[in-house]
Amino acid sequence: MPESIYKHITDIETSDKEVKVRGWIYRIRKMKDKIFVVLRDATGILQCIGKLEDLSEEAWDNLNEVAIENAIAVKGNAKEDSRAVNNIELVLTDFTIIHKGEVFPIAKDQSKEFMLDNTHLFVRSYKSTNIMKVKSNVLRAAREWFYDNKFYEVTPPILTGSACEGGSTLFDLKYFDQKAYLSQSVQLYLEALIYSLEKVYAITPSFRAEKMRTKRHINEFWHIEGEEAFVDFEGNMKIQEELVAFIVQYVLENNKKELKELERDTSFLEQIEAPFKKITYEEAINTLNENGHKLKWDDDIKTEEERDLSNLIGEPFFVTMYPSAHKPFYVKINEKDPRWCYSADLMAPEGFGEIITGGQREDVLKTLVERIIEEGWSPEDYEWYIDLRKYGSVYHSGFGLGAERLTWWLCGLDTIQETQPFPRTRNRVYP
C-alpha cells in the first residue's frame, strides 16, 4: 500500500510536530482570535485549535469559513492537553479546505423518519460507525473460524428458481421470460456442494418479504450459513456453539472501544464459552408455564415467550427437538418418535432471542418426497434437490446464522435496523 503523508487520528502522538491530518469537521466553535475544530476521520476525533497569531491570513480565513461536515486538511503540532477530548490537542499551523459544500442537514434532534430518509448521511454518525466496525469483525471472525476449521467458502446463487422457506415470504422478479426469486437461504445449494467439498459455508444476503415491522426483522439480511457432510444433530450444535463463542471473543477483544462508546455492558458476553446449554422444546414450554405462560405441546414459541425464555435462562442456549409440524420439509424427522424432528434454534440471552436455526437434513429419498407433498409443494419444482438423495446420499447437517441478529445482540442495540447501514424495511428501499 502506498504510504500517506497524512496520519490517522488514533496514530497521533503528543510529541508529533507538523503532523498532517485530514477528515471532516465534527464540531466547530468560533471565537474572536481562536477557533476550536473537532476533526473526525475513520479512526476517531481530535480537537484542533487555530489561533489568529499562529496562522497565515489565508489559513485563518479558511478556518472562519468552514462548517460541520466540511472536508478539510490540517497541519499542526500535537500536545497533551487535559481540556481536549482524549487529552490530546493539535495546535494548527495550517488549515486548508478540501470541500466546503452546503449546510449539513443532520443536526442535534432527528426523528426516526428523518433519520431514515437521510441514511446516506446518517452513516457518518459516531454510533453508526461504531456498529459497522463491530459488524465488520463479526464477519471477519466468522470467516476466520471457518478457515481454521477447514471449511471452504462457496458462492451459491442469490437468484433462484425455487423457494426454500415458503412462498408467502418470497420476493419474485422477472428473469427474462421466466419467473425467479431472491434467495431466502442458500441452504439447498450448500447441501449440493457437500458432496464434493464436505465442509462448506457461505456469507450471502437473504431476502424475506415478511410484511412485519418489529425490532428483530429486516427484509434484507446477511446470512452466515454452514453445511457439513457426516455430521449429525449433536455435532452440528457443537459447530454452532464454537463458532458463536469464537465470534463473541473476537469482538470483545477487538472492539473494546466501540462497545464502550455504544455503552454496551459486556459482563454477560464475557462469561460466554462453549458448550452452550441445551433444553428441549418440551422443557422450554414447561419453563415458560412455570413462569406464567399457558402453552401446550405443539404451540409456537412466539416473540413474547421467546423474549421471556431468553431473559430467564441468562446465557446462550439451544432449544432442541421441535415438533415436526413446525419445521420445513428438509428437516430430518426422528424415526423413533416422528412427533419431533432434528431441528434446533440457538437463542441469545438478555431478551434478544433467536440468532440461528439449524439441524440435521432429511437424507432419505422417500421421506423427503413425502414431506414435500405434505407441505403442498410439487416435487417437480425440487427435482434437483431430490436428486441429491439418489447418488451416494449421506447424513449431513447445517445452520443459518443471522449476521445482523448477532451484531444486534453484541452491540446491545434497540433495533436490528441499526445494524444495517441501509436497512430494507416494509416501507423503505430508498436510499
Next chain:
RNA sequence: GCCACCAUAGCUCAGUCCGGUGGAGCAAUUGACUGUUAAUCAAUCGGUCGUAGGUUCGAAUCCUACUGGUGGCGCCA
C-alpha cells in the same frame, strides 16, 4: 395482513380536547466574545399547518376520504 399512533419553519416540537390575526428551541445570516467541550450573548431571516373535500360568519384546531410515515403483532435469522 391486523391493531394503534403521527403529519405545523431546514430540524425537534408546543398550539388541536374547548374554532377567533401561527409560537419556542436548534440550524442559517449579521454582530459581540476572556480555552471552547453539540460554547455563550444580542439581533435578523424563516410557514399554502401532508393533500382534497365538507361543516361554519370564521378551521392548524371539528367531520370524511386519500397519501406518506412510525410503533406493535402473526413470522423468522
